Amino acid sequence: MLPFIDLQTQFKRIQFELEERVIKALRSGQYILGPEVTELENRLAEFAKVKHAVTCSSGTDALLIALMAKGVGPGDAIFTTPFTYFATAEVIALLGATPIFVDIDIGTFNIDPLALKSAILALNNCDVSNNSLPNRSLKKLRGLNPKGIITVDLFGLPADYDRINAIADQHGLFVLEDAAQGFGGEVNGRCAGTLAEVGCTSFFPAKPLGCYGDGGALFTNDDDLASLFRSIRVHGRGVDKYENVRLGVTGRLDELQAAVLIPKLSIFPDELKSRQRVAATYQKLISSSNLDVITPKVPDGLLSSWAQYSLLASDQVERQKILSKLKKAGVPTMIYYSKPLHLQKALSYLGYESGDFPFSEQVSERIFSIPMHPYLDENVISVIVEAMVH
Template identity: 45%
Template sequence: MIEFRDLKRQYLYLKKNIDDKINDVIQSASFIGGKQVNILEQTLANYVDVKHCISCANGTDALELALMVWNIGFGDAVFVPDFTFFSTGEVVAAVGATPIFVDVRPDTFNMDTVSLEGLIRMVKTQGKLKPRAIIAVDLFGQPAEYDKIKQIATRNNLYLLEDCAQGFGGSIDKRKACSFGDISTTSFFPAKPLGCYGDGGAIFTNSDEWAKKLTSLKVHGKGLNKYDNVYIGMNSRLDSIQAAILNAKFPVFINEEMNKVQLIARTYTSLLNNYVKTPLILDGFNSSWAQYSIQLESNEERDRLQSYLKEQGIPSMVYYQKPMHCQKAFGESVFKYDELNMTTNRLCSTILSLPFHPYLNSDEIEFVCDRVKEFFQRK
């Protein structure tokens, strides 16, 4: 059976190294912090080419910790893609600020800079909120257009936070994802490009001041010791076993898996390009391919294809079924987003993600593509 993301097959390939590193942690009885966490933070900082990497419990905490460092809260506006996972906007509301949902491009699914500039102007004109930050998401593995977004942030005196939960391993002109924001974050959720066997996250920055505060905030606002607390923080530490698993996975991720996913994506695109709208990777951009997502003509066609694939034993996923601005948790939106975010509304009804991971073999890829073609030929 084809798996949507085959973590079992990956584990069997890496089994000895993963088991050895987990055993080292157990033998040392150092379960929080310690050698494995230190090694991971230094390894990732070197890879991304950023001064500081601060690990934490998950990608959502990583985003919220960044906003806390910048003292973002009530009365502040933070600009967030409308087409993304809930946590990107959730953390804005969690610190008391207001998320402003920005439309996305129809081809890359990342933040649309024209929509972004328009909404910044609208917030300023309305005068009820103070624009403070932009959270750009590297959706499905491809970095957002950081050259344009950074210019917009600078012109408007806004912080730029890179949500690289899906994009770790991607790049723009050889500059690595997780290096584009004033602060950048990632997630090590098991299904992510580089995933552990539980929850995990990391924060990247070149600022010594912010790194020091982040290190404190993630451990209850710790000062000189755990009984000296200088901030109201949270409990968000990465377990040593999860760090050990990531240390075992990382060399294979950069030396093998990143090359494999490029080949698999090219194969999918070459076989499906005449049947569906396939993903666009911008010139100079490199995706880590967290997902491979195609677009259909309508919600009805998407649902029928998904049902047909399921009948053939092929799993697929819909990312995302509901725009952020329609999530009940956010309550009343500041603007009438239904009139603005037309691309997001359409994508939620037409996008479908196919099985994708570095351990797919050529027969499986061909089988998936043949079934997609068969669906359209039958239609």
């Protein structure tokens, strides 16, 4: 079976420096917030061209810390997409705030700015007649304080920040960029993770830049927010180690994971180039075949980090046929995501129903992802495409 993501080949490429750094960290006796974490944060900030990069224990904790720093809590409404990984909305709910879902643009799979604007107006005016929020939800939503937006750079493609940041400014909302999948992507040369007031990423092993466990980071140009992130990630500590000035979490990245990430970050630009090559080859081969699937489109000025290469089949039956062919040929596949968040049991208390977000629901029935990583060569890509055709 081919790997879905080839971490072994990557390991061999950086094995020497990686092992040297990890052993140095092991021997140093300093395992929490030491020199490796500091060096990684400096290098991440330089890579992303941002003033502050604050590492933390996971992408989920990065989102949580960002929302805590923004003072999000019960009574607050946060707009986000239902077509994402559960963590994006989970953190909103964990803080007692209310996720308000907004449907996606079917061309990019990211939150639709027009639908976002309609949902904000509907909530502000307590009027659901523009159909952006389900009728039945009005009672639940009455009195909520619209506070922010969490955008997601799904599959590596940045959301439409020009429009979303402008809408947020108009309505006094903050924007938190969930770049867990997007880190490495760009909008006109600006790095994903820095496209809004605050950005977060994940270093989960399967992410474009992943460690060997859990990890994450927050990005901002705002000095006050950065110091809040640093405080909240260590139980809300103040200047002194045992002074706690606010509530926080155990949210640090450890030295060993930082030691893994530094060599990985040094080959990341090259890996991103390879990801572009793989995506372009898939695009060329699939569009010149007779396959009835839609390949991902990257709008002008945007660069995807290609966390996933996801295709849209014409319907659920056709998707199943293609998945079966790939399985028979030993090609692994994944479905991200087969159930949008508004239909997840854990969020059923929000009162959403099937039919509320038609594009998210339609995409969840048609989408599938094929292997994507920087070490896929042209022959293997041809084999994968051939397997879908025959």
